[in-house]
Structure formats: structure tokens, C-alpha cells
Amino acid sequence: MESSDDIESRLSRLGSRGLIDTTQFVRIIIQSLYSLGFNKAASSLESESGVRLDSAQHDRLLFDVMSGRWENCVSTINSIPGIDTSSLINASYLIWKEHFFELIGSGCFLPAIEVLWKQISPLGVDSCRVHRLAQYLVCYEAMGQTGSVGSTVQRRISLFLDLVEVLPPYIRVPSGRLEKLVETAVLKQRSSCQYHNLPKEITLFEDHKCWPEQIPSTCSQVLLEHKNEVWFVQFSHNGRYLASSSSDCTAIIWTVEDDDMVVYKHCLMGHEKPISFLSWSPDDTMLITCSNGETSKLWDVKTSTLLATFSDPKRRIISSCAWFPSSDKVLCSSSEPDNRIFTCDLAGNVLDAWEGERIPKISDLAISPDGRLVIGICSEKTIWLCEFPQGKEKVIREERSITSLSLSRDGQFFIVNLNSEEIHLRKLDVNIGDGVDAVFKGHRQGKYVIRSCFGGSGCSFVASGSEDSKIYIWRRKCESPIKVLMGHSMIVNSVTWNPARPHMLASASDDHTVRIWMAGCNPQPSKKLGESLIS
Numbered sequence: 001m002e003s004s005d006d007i008e009s010r011l012s013r014l015g016s017r018g019l020i021d022t023t024q025f026v027r028i029i030i031q032s033l034y035s036l037g038f039n040k041a042a043s044s045l046e047s048e049s050g051v052r053l054d055s056a057q058h059d060r061l062l063f064d065v066m067s068g069r070w071e072n073c074v075s076t077i078n079s080i081p082g083i084d085t086s087s088l089i090n091a092s093y094l095i096w097k098e099h100f101f102e103l104i105g106s107g108c109f110l111p112a113i114e115v116l117w118k119q120i121s122p123l124g125v126d127s128c129r130v131h132r133l134a135q136y137l138v139c140y141e142a143m144g145q146t147g148s149v150g151s152t153v154q155r156r157i158s159l160f161l162d163l164v165e166v167l168p169p170y171i172r173v174p175s176g177r178l179e180k181l182v183e184t185a186v187l188k189q190r191s192s193c194q195y196h197n198l199p200k201e202i203t204l205f206e207d208h209k210c211w212p213e214q215i216p217s218t219c220s221q222v223l224l225e226h227k228n229e230v231w232f233v234q235f236s237h238n239g240r241y242l243a244s245s246s247s248d249c250t251a252i253i254w255t256v257e258d259d260d261m262v263v264y265k266h267c268l269m270g271h272e273k274p275i276s277f278l279s280w281s282p283d284d285t286m287l288i289t290c291s292n293g294e295t296s297k298l299w300d301v302k303t304s305t306l307l308a309t310f311s312d313p314k315r316r317i318i319s320s321c322a323w324f325p326s327s328d329k330v331l332c333s334s335s336e337p338d339n340r341i342f343t344c345d346l347a348g349n350v351l352d353a354w355e356g357e358r359i360p361k362i363s364d365l366a367i368s369p370d371g372r373l374v375i376g377i378c379s380e381k382t383i384w385l386c387e388f389p390q391g392k393e394k395v396i397r398e399e400r401s402i403t404s405l406s407l408s409r410d411g412q413f414f415i416v417n418l419n420s421e422e423i424h425l426r427k428l429d430v431n432i433g434d435g436v437d438a439v440f441k442g443h444r445q446g447k448y449v450i451r452s453c454f455g456g457s458g459c460s461f462v463a464s465g466s467e468d469s470k471i472y473i474w475r476r477k478c479e480s481p482i483k484v485l486m487g488h489s490m491i492v493n494s495v496t497w498n499p500a501r502p503h504m505l506a507s508a509s510d511d512h513t514v515r516i517w518m519a520g521c522n523p524q525p526s527k528k529l530g531e532s533l534i535s
Contacts, residue, residue, distance in 0.1 A: 026045065031175070054171075061073060061163065065156050065159055089125065182204065194475050195482070197215055198214045199502075215456075218518050218519070218520070219518075221515070223254065223264075226246040229493070230513065232451065239501050247274035268299050271289065276291065284301065295311040296311075296318050298346060308348040309348055310332055318334045320376075321365065329351060332365075341353070369410065399420070402416045402418055404449060404452065410459065413426065421446070444467040444470075453497050455499075455502065457502045466492055471485040494507070502519075
């Protein structure tokens, strides 16, 4: 049988595990009611529960501050249970500093000096603070000024608010505490949800949970316009277009309709060699295509007009291109016979160039969304980071060959595919170490260039093609894939996640097709010109 002490202890705690202090819980509810404007309800709860919103020390300190009873203020601070030394010193400093200023304002310079040297200086605060106060006293006295240094009432109210900030939170419940606790719990549930992807209204009536169907996993279309292997695929930044490039020497621009159907728009012809890479301008009005061992071309998305051809003056091979955030210039890398990095305008004119022995051979290139960092893949096993145009550099070395890289939309992270069947995720920062933040495994990659991407709501997922003709999807915190998509019949070379429609994914394969994958949808017919295929 429980004793009275056991019963009292049990009633003072809430929750199945007894982790919640009842008095603290009630105080937080009272504070929330007051903040919502339910003053009568809050006052009634205080009366019925016998629990006050503010602690006794809070009320006593408020009275002493507003009355200018400085010794009492310090005594109240010292009486607070468990207050740490740092908080005690900071609070005492604030109190004596206010007393110091009020004495100066009333022309009591000698008492002010006494407070400075007998009360403030012994606290051991930063000596610069004490010196500034002494200088203020000298200047104020030299000018022969008297009178209030600002409104006394307003100064004391500000002092009290500052004291509340440095004192333990149980003295006064922090504003919005209940909302913060609930929001933290909701965010924690959402971040730990393996399949959270689509926008979903958060309810407080049940724990958050998403289903596997929220991840793109149903093939809704198969696009058949390419005549050979499809090597690269990428959605535009606004998600309204899709571009694909192929070893048939063409690139195709597709339109993403409001009903999520992807329809043919333009075929870009002009390259004589297979197109291995393409890149959308940040404003999505232009597209760059790069072909193997040939020039790069700039196209108008709306009209499919060829706007410019980017070529190295010394006929080096352009291996990769990346846009600056302003969409008015491009960074290119070239090699063979020697390495070079150069910027050019939209007419193809070279603006700046860097060459020489220090410049690495770059096979893949990207620029952070703010334009401040350049990242390149060079020498097969090396990642090169550089602050643009001239700044810190960092080199990261991998143990196995790197085939591709991809940046997150916010420019905070990047991933690289290795031929060791691993994808490594790192933070994009030249000022931190070389450590890997996450490793993703499960896909197949040994001989070919396989490209991966960030995607989903908040870029919470990573997707990659694979040499076993499948698509692998990982949660960013999970090493093992949470989804494996099957449908292609040959190597999947590239994948891209629609940045505006987290329920849509596209993949490109050696089987000559581009597949569109949707979350929780029914398959719809593809839109090949005059032909359809449901898969």
C-alpha cells in the first residue's frame, strides 16, 4: 500500500514515465493562456491550482528593482536556489551598474565612485567594462551635468527584463515556452519519419507518421523519343521543365504540365558527338549542353534557338560547365593538352582564365547558389573546393575514383558517387575538416559514370542510378536504401528529383528511355509523339 509521501510524489509528476513536473506544467499552461489573451482562464487556473505563474523571487525582485532597493535586489539574486556563478555575477553587475548610472544622474559622483570600486570592480567582470564606466563618470562630471540619465522608470523596467534573461528560467516562464515544446516534439517526429516527403498538415491529435507511398515509386510515364542511351537528365530549378541528353547527340526539353504529365517540347540538335552533360541557367531561360570531346552550346529554352557556342581558344576539350547565380556568365573547365578554368559571357567571350600547373584537370564542376564556392572533381580521386574568385582552397581525397557530384539546393551539402559502390555526403565548406557526414550503400557501380541527386521535401533524400538497372533512394540519415525502383532494363545513368514537386522523380537509362516516377499515383500513358506505353 502506498504511503502518503509516495502518493504525493506520484501526483507531483505527470506522464507515463513520470518525467513531467506538475507545477512546471501548470505554470507553462498559465503562461500560454495569458499570451493567447485568455486572461480570465489563466487567472482562474492560478486560483484553482494554487500555482502562480511567476515565482516568489520574481515578484520580490520586481518590487525591489522598481523601488531602487539595490541591496535587496542582490540579496534576492543570492537566495535563488542553484543559480550558477556566471549568472550571479552578471545579474549583480546589471544591478550595480543601474545604481551607478542613477547616482551619476542625480549628481552624486562620490557615491557613484564608491559603487564602482566597492561593488562592481570586485565582481571580476571584464576590466574593459569597469574602465568604460569610469570614463563615463569622468566625462559626465567634467561637463558638470546633472539630471536623470534617461527615464528612471524605463531604465528600471529594462533592468528587470535584462535580469530575467540571465536568471534561471524557473524564475519566470520564458515566453512561448509551451509552443516551443510542442513544435520541438513535432519537428522531432517529422525528422525521424523515414518517409516524410509530401506537404502534410501537422496534427497534434496523433503522432506524425508517413507511408512509403509518399516516395516516388510508381512509374507514370516512359518517354521514348531518344534513339540511343540516355546519359543525363535534370529538372529545371522551377520544376516546370525537364531536360535529357543522349548518346544520339541530341538533348530534349520536356514540359511538366499542371497534371504532372511530362510532354515533349524541343529537340536540340547541333552536336556531332554524344551529349554527356547539361545545365539549366538559374533563371531557367537557358540550357547548356556539353558533348564528349567537343564544344558546349547555349540554347534558348523557349524557342530552342542556339544562342552561343563555348569553345576554348586553344581547342582544349571542355569537360564541364556551371552557371553563376546571376545567369549572365558561365564557368568552364577544359583539358588536353593542358588544364584551364575560364569564365565566359553568354556570347561565348572569355572573361577571365586560370591556367598553369596549379590548375587541376576537372571532370565535373559546380558553383554554390551564392556564387562564392566552386567545387570540382579532379584527378579521379580528388575533390577541389575554392572560394571564388581568389580565396581559400581545400582538397579532399577519396580512396576510390569519383564519377560525379551533386549539390543540395541550399548549397550546404554535396554528394559524390564512387566506383566502390558508395555515395559520400559532406558539408560544402572550406573551413571545416574532410570528414564524411554520411555514406550511402546498396546500389551497384563499378565501371560507368552514375549520377545521384538530392531531392524530396527539404532535400531530405538522396537518389541514385545503378548498374543493375534500378534506382535507389535513401533517407539522408540512413545508410541503407528505403526504396528500390525497378522498371528500366539497362543501366540507370542519371536521376533527378523535381525541386518544386517532391512527389516527382525522373531517371535516364541505357535502355534509351526516360522514366517518370510519382508518389502515390496511378500509371498514366506516356506521351511519345503518336505512341504511348504504360508501364
